[in-house]
Amino acid sequence: FWERDRKGGYNSTRVHMSRKQMILDGLKELKTEIALWQEEVREKFESDPIMVYRPGEVDVKFQFHEPKDLEKWVCTTDSDHGLGYSKANFEISPAGFGLFHGTLSDRVPIDGKIKRAGYANINSMRARKSFKRDSYHDWHPYNMLVMRIRGDGRSYLINIATEGYFDVLWNDVYHFALYTRGGPYWQYVRIPFSKFFLGSKGRVQDKQCPISLEHVTSVGFTVDSRHDSIGPFSLEIDYIGCEFDPTHTERFAYEMYKQDKYIVGT
Known part of the structure; x- marks a missing residue:
């Protein structure tokens, strides 16, 4: 019940710098951090929060139209950690949208450490x-996740992380499937947050609970090579947003069969 590392052991390739180098790199970041702090102070004095969430209006949280929009996203594959041979990239497409594409390979490294391979992932930074x-x-x-995407017919996995303070909550991620049609046409995706289920380190948890929407730390997409789906993949994303739908009243879609102890007959 104790987690040693927030990254689950994937920090082994991290470069350890000297204290002097850390100070020098920190000074380089100072200008950017001060500018960000000034923006926070400006927003505090303006104090202009959204007071009324109008039904049917999508508030865009992430959009992918310029290279700077991708700077807050990280693209990883199994080959980045020596666990496979898949390749992927996240860049601006010729049409001017975010393009997550690459090639999945289920070839396993001959090291005796893993049995399966083949995944690619993009994730927003914390x-x-x-x-x-x-x-x-x-x-x-909000109660709806809204996206405009253009896929290749594959199924992807949407990941919404709600990393907590305690170590046992570091890997809490809510998932739901993203089914793409393929072809040249865009599709609008609208998924209730009540449909997302809780997982940790890739495993669905026995005890489920609704997603804590006030503690979202990151959003991501994963594609893997299950069911012989190796080869090239492509997912183009215009934007990711949220919407409030007053007609959707479901709080959580999944029933827990293990009742609380104070319920009679359990």
Whole structure:
């Protein structure tokens, strides 16, 4: 019940710098952090929060139209950690949208450590404030995740991380499937947050609970090579947003069969 590392052991390739190099790199970041702090102060004095969430209106949280929009996203594959041979990239497409594409390979390294391989993933960086302070995306007024995408017919996995303070909560991620049609046409995806189920380190948890929308730390997409789906893949994304739908009243879609102890007959 104790987690040694927030990255689950994937920090082994991290370069350890000297204290002097850390100070020099920190000074280079100072200008950017001060500018971010000034923006936070400006927003505080303006104090212009959204007071009314109008039904049917999508508030865009991430859009992918310029290279700078991709700077807060990280693309990884099994080959980055020596666990396979898949390749992927996240870049601006010729049409001017975010393009997550690459090639999946289920070839396993001959090292005797793993049995299966073949995945690629993109993930937004942790929400933070100035001077490297951790923060959260507050999405609690919304109940719908809305996206405009163009896929290749594959099934992808949407990941919404809600990393907690304690170590046992570091890997809490909510998942739901993203089914793409393929072809040249765009599709609008609208998924209730109540449909997302809890997982940790890739395993669905026995005890489920609704997603904590005021503590969202990152959003991501995963594709893997299950069911002989190796080869090239492509997912083009215009934007990711949230919407409030007053007609959707479901809080959580999944029934827990293990009742609380104070319920009679359990």
